[in-house]
Amino acid sequence: MSARVLVGVKRVIDYAVKIRVKPDRTGVVTDGVKHSMNPFCEIAVEEAVKLKEKKLVKEVVAVSCGPQQVQETIRTALAMGADRGIHVEVSGKDYETLGPLQVSKILAALAKKEQADLIILGKQAIDDDCNQTGQMTAALLDWPQRSPEDGTFASEVNIEADKLKVVREIDGGLETIKINLPAVVTADLRLNTPRYATLPNIMKAKKKKIANVKPADLGVDVSSRLEVLKVDEPPQRQAGVKVETVHDLVGKLKEAGRI
Amino acid sequence: MFPACRYSLQARRCVGALKAVQAEHVAPQVCSTRSSSSTLSRITTHYSVYPRDKDPRWEGVEMERFADEADVVIVGGGPAGLSAAIRLKQLANQHEKELRVCVVEKASQIGAHTLSGACLEPTALSELIPDWKERGAPLNTPVTEDKFSILTEKYRIPVPILPGLPMNNHGNYLVRLGHFVRWLGEQAEELGVELYPGYAASEVLFHEDGSVKGIATNDVGIAKDGSPKDVFERGMELHAKVTLFGEGCHGHLAKQLYKQFNLRGNCEPQTYAIGLKELWVIDEKKWCPGRTEHSVGWPLNRNTYGGSFLYHLNEGEPLVALGFVVGLDYTNPYLSPFREFQRWKHHPSIMSTLEGGNRIAYGARALNEGGFQSIPKLTFPGGMLIGCSPGFMNVPKIKGTHTAMKSGMLAAESAFSKITDENLQSETAGLYIPEYEEAFKKSWIWKELYSVRNIRPSFHNYFGLYGGMVYTGIFYWILRGKEPWTLKHNGLDADQLKPAKDCTPIEYPKPDGKISFDLLSSVALSGTNHEHDQPPHLTLKDDSVPVAQNLAIYDGPEQRFCPAGVYEYVPLETGDGMRLQINAQNCVHCKTCDIKDPSQNINWVVPEGSGGPAYNGFSMIV
Numbered sequence: 029m030s031a032r033v034l035v036g037v038k039r040v041i042d043y044a045v046k047i048r049v050k051p052d053r054t055g056v057v058t059d060g061v062k063h064s065m066n067p068f069c070e071i072a073v074e075e076a077v078k079l080k081e082k083k084l085v086k087e088v089v090a091v092s093c094g095p096q097q098v099q100e101t102i103r104t105a106l107a108m109g110a111d112r113g114i115h116v117e118v119s120g121k122d123y124e125t126l127g128p129l130q131v132s133k134i135l136a137a138l139a140k141k142e143q144a145d146l147i148i149l150g151k152q153a154i155d156d157d158c159n160q161t162g163q164m165t166a167a168l169l170d171w172p173q174r175s176p177e178d179g180t181f182a183s184e185v186n187i188e189a190d191k192l193k194v195v196r197e198i199d200g201g202l203e204t205i206k207i208n209l210p211a212v213v214t215a216d217l218r219l220n221t222p223r224y225a226t227l228p229n230i231m232k233a234k235k236k237k238i239a240n241v242k243p244a245d246l247g248v249d250v251s252s253r254l255e256v257l258k259v260d261e262p263p264q265r266q267a268g269v270k271v272e273t274v275h276d277l278v279g280k281l282k283e284a285g286r287i
Numbered sequence: 288m289f290p291a292c293r294y295s296l297q298a299r300r301c302v303g304a305l306k307a308v309q310a311e312h313v314a315p316q317v318c319s320t321r322s323s324s325s326t327l328s329r330i331t332t333h334y335s336v337y338p339r340d341k342d343p344r345w346e347g348v349e350m351e352r353f354a355d356e357a358d359v360v361i362v363g364g365g366p367a368g369l370s371a372a373i374r375l376k377q378l379a380n381q382h383e384k385e386l387r388v389c390v391v392e393k394a395s396q397i398g399a400h401t402l403s404g405a406c407l408e409p410t411a412l413s414e415l416i417p418d419w420k421e422r423g424a425p426l427n428t429p430v431t432e433d434k435f436s437i438l439t440e441k442y443r444i445p446v447p448i449l450p451g452l453p454m455n456n457h458g459n460y461l462v463r464l465g466h467f468v469r470w471l472g473e474q475a476e477e478l479g480v481e482l483y484p485g486y487a488a489s490e491v492l493f494h495e496d497g498s499v500k501g502i503a504t505n506d507v508g509i510a511k512d513g514s515p516k517d518v519f520e521r522g523m524e525l526h527a528k529v530t531l532f533g534e535g536c537h538g539h540l541a542k543q544l545y546k547q548f549n550l551r552g553n554c555e556p557q558t559y560a561i562g563l564k565e566l567w568v569i570d571e572k573k574w575c576p577g578r579t580e581h582s583v584g585w586p587l588n589r590n591t592y593g594g595s596f597l598y599h600l601n602e603g604e605p606l607v608a609l610g611f612v613v614g615l616d617y618t619n620p621y622l623s624p625f626r627e628f629q630r631w632k633h634h635p636s637i638m639s640t641l642e643g644g645n646r647i648a649y650g651a652r653a654l655n656e657g658g659f660q661s662i663p664k665l666t667f668p669g670g671m672l673i674g675c676s677p678g679f680m681n682v683p684k685i686k687g688t689h690t691a692m693k694s695g696m697l698a699a700e701s702a703f704s705k706i707t708d709e710n711l712q713s714e715t716a717g718l719y720i721p722e723y724e725e726a727f728k729k730s731w732i733w734k735e736l737y738s739v740r741n742i743r744p745s746f747h748n749y750f751g752l753y754g755g756m757v758y759t760g761i762f763y764w765i766l767r768g769k770e771p772w773t774l775k776h777n778g779l780d781a782d783q784l785k786p787a788k789d790c791t792p793i794e795y796p797k798p799d800g801k802i803s804f805d806l807l808s809s810v811a812l813s814g815t816n817h818e819h820d821q822p823p824h825l826t827l828k829d830d831s832v833p834v835a836q837n838l839a840i841y842d843g844p845e846q847r848f849c850p851a852g853v854y855e856y857v858p859l860e861t862g863d864g865m866r867l868q869i870n871a872q873n874c875v876h877c878k879t880c881d882i883k884d885p886s887q888n889i890n891w892v893v894p895e896g897s898g899g900p901a902y903n904g905f906s907m908i909v
Contacts (some may be wrong), residue, residue: 042395042814042816042901044810044814044815044816044901046812046814047899048647051604060465060466060469060903061901062395062396062399062901062903064395104388135733167742168753221516221517221518221520223518223520224507224508224518224520226507226520226522226523227486227504227522227523228353228355228523230483230486240341
């Protein structure tokens with residue numbers, strides 16, 4: 029099989045870190061905070077590497093957009109089994125406003141340039157929860173897009189005779205679909221359990237190539253049409269009140285003007 | 288049984304096989320007695336207590352490890368480890384020699400497990416990197432004001448800090464140590480050091496002649512009950528000519544090495560304290576960057592060693608770093624260092640600074656107090672100990688970073704000359720470098736620690752704190768530690784607890800949610816997390832001891848001294864009796880439990896790499 033898979037990976041604030049809003053209310057604090065690969069992207073990488081191990085694809089290319097630090101994220105993908113990486117350099121103000129639309133334009137351009145047959149992405153990123161990039165990329169390329177929905181069991185992604193076979197868990201049971209390649213697949217949480225990037229693989233990954241590309245080289249304009257006006261913490265949860273009898277409850281509700 | 292030599296080889300083999308079969312039958316019985324003594328599932332499932340070669344679930348699992356060679360491997364990416372790495376590469380570049388230096392660090396990024404006040408004395412830094420200012424070292428807050436006071440419940444008695452007293456901080460800098468360590472990491476990488484954060488050294492490897500061969504990193508993919516998961520992978524072996532151990536205070540590999548090489552045969556046992564710290568953004572009107580405040584006294588009684596620090600940092604926002612230290616030789620099992628810290632913040636002089644402010648970070652770590660008397664032997668075949676791991680903290684100054692860095696540099700210098708010596712004939716496969724210890728004894732670390740050696744032990748008198756202060760005034764300030772005697776410590780911290788029935792419980796005030804807080808919300812601010820499906824890394828040698836001894840005699844002190852709420856005694860589902868619940872995910876890697884457990888039953892081992900707290904410069908700001 030000569031298929032090539034493009035996997036998008038995003039560097040996000042680690043899921044266990046407590047987020048703090050910047051004092052000037054323009055965003056959240058990111059400097060020095062622990063970052064790691066988006067958990068959904070880890071699953072995407074794992075799925076791509078599994079396909080390569082089943083010899084259904086020939087090459088896995090990991091892509092990330094951002095400043096210098098995203099190279100660590102690409103290295104982790106390389107350590108998990110990707111063959112080479114592409115770092116799309118976006119920094120400063122452009123990086124702060126980078127969103128699904130620009131990323132999908134970049135991925136679409138790269139897919140054409142690299143002649144990828146399959147794009148696997150995480151379903152959403154845990155920092156913005158947009159769940160848009162996969163769908164937008166497919167639309168821009170005019171490719172089919174599917175999300176192998178999870179359930180209690182891991183679902184499957186397979187390549188059979190130039191078509192992508194996806195097994196999804198739905199309410200009524202299992203649904204098997206065949207999609208034409210090339211296609212975009214977005215990975216949800218229980219698709220697989222990502223492997224650890226072990227130290228010997230990290231050392232080997234240092235020798236794998238990461239190419240540097242600028243969005244302008246791909247003919248993509250990363251300016252944003254969205255402007256963030258303000259970022260605020262969610263409102264503090266107010267303490268509840270315990271009441272002893274139904275009378276009290278009715279009384280309190282009346283007090284609050286609810287009845 | 289039978290004298291085997293009388294029989295043929297075949298017969299001997301049969302006898303051997305029989306013995307093996309008998310042994311197999313014996314082992315399950317032993318296991319079942321262990322589990323039936325506590326009629327519940329096992330608390331400890333770690334392979335260091337239940338070896339995998341006897342565990343049927345591990346049959347057929349590939350246990351071969353990938354191995355790689357370096358010239359020097361350094362365990363721990365803290366001030367000592369990174370200074371050693373930098374020094375090694377500086378020497379290698381200077382003498383145009385190739386040297387492969389690898390640093391393994393359990394935190395996911397360099398600096399994420401670093402916690403300290405911190406007030407840095409830049410002496411070692413200026414020796415290591417003289418142009419640190421031009422290179423952008425984050426030493427942004429020189430000390431401008433120095434205050435020391437004795438607190439009573441309502442009042443504050445200022446104590447003058449005369450020049451020459453160890454608490455004098457003129458010339459020092461208030462830093463966010465995690466950021467400083469991160470900067471050191473960048474300097475090291477520039478010089479070509481290989482840094483591997485996220486990989487913990489979990490095992491020391493030995494040559495056949497008993498010298499240290501290197502380390503192995505942690506295995507990954509072991510489930511909570513100790514069985515292998517699908518993603519199980521063995522750790523990797525890193526072999527080196529010499530291995531430097533810079534794990535910080537009470538390192539778990541160092542604990543093994545002390546026993547293996549009898550490094551503590553000629554010194555006193557190490558004594559410790561626990562330091563708890565918070566970072567606050569305060570009202571700008573109350574902020575005085577460069578102000579350093581220390582206090583002793585309330586809320587601790589005169590016989591419990593401890594005190595506080597409050598530093599105003601100059602890093603853009605009105606930040607203060609404040610914390611509380613309690614000596615772990617305290618005797619009352621009802622004492623909770625965390626709650627003493629929270630209580631202390633309500634003192635009028637402290638509350639006035641914090642009112643209107645916002646707490647943004649929390650953390651805790653054990654620190655050394657043994658000083659000069661507790662310095663072990665520092666070198667052994669194949670390895671050396673550096674930094675707070677053997678323990679070079681200057682206790683009255685409460686500074687250990689500069690001595691840790693200097694020890695790393697000395698180790699690097701002696702290792703370099705040995706490794707590059709072409710005529711070297713070593714007796715052991717791992718290099719033995721006694722030159723490190725000799726250089727150490729001639730260095731300023733030795734002189735400094737010698738001069739303050741009697742200050743901490745001077746607290747062990749009837750007047751406690753006040754006796755200690757009088758002693759310091761006379762013998763340190765006037766005589767500079769030249770008195771000919773050396774006072775002893777009191778023995779192991781773990782042996783100091785009195786039984787609960789002989790002590791009075793302490794009534795702590797409830798946290799008010801504005802100045803003082805409860806434990807769990809504090810732990811959330813440390814950002815700590817671990818992969819939940821792994822064996823608890825707080826291992827018990829014997830699962831039945833906590834309820835039988837710690838709870839029965841000492842009322843479960845681990846519920847109080849753990850600053851992260853890892854240990855909880857909960858009622859059994861059957862209703863009668865209690866069991867110990869270990870919430871390993873909360874652990875902030877402070878090591879206090881390993882130190883203070885009166886039964887010495889708890890053995891802290893390293894969890895899967897990247898787990899643990901996520902301190903950011905020990906703060907979380909822009």
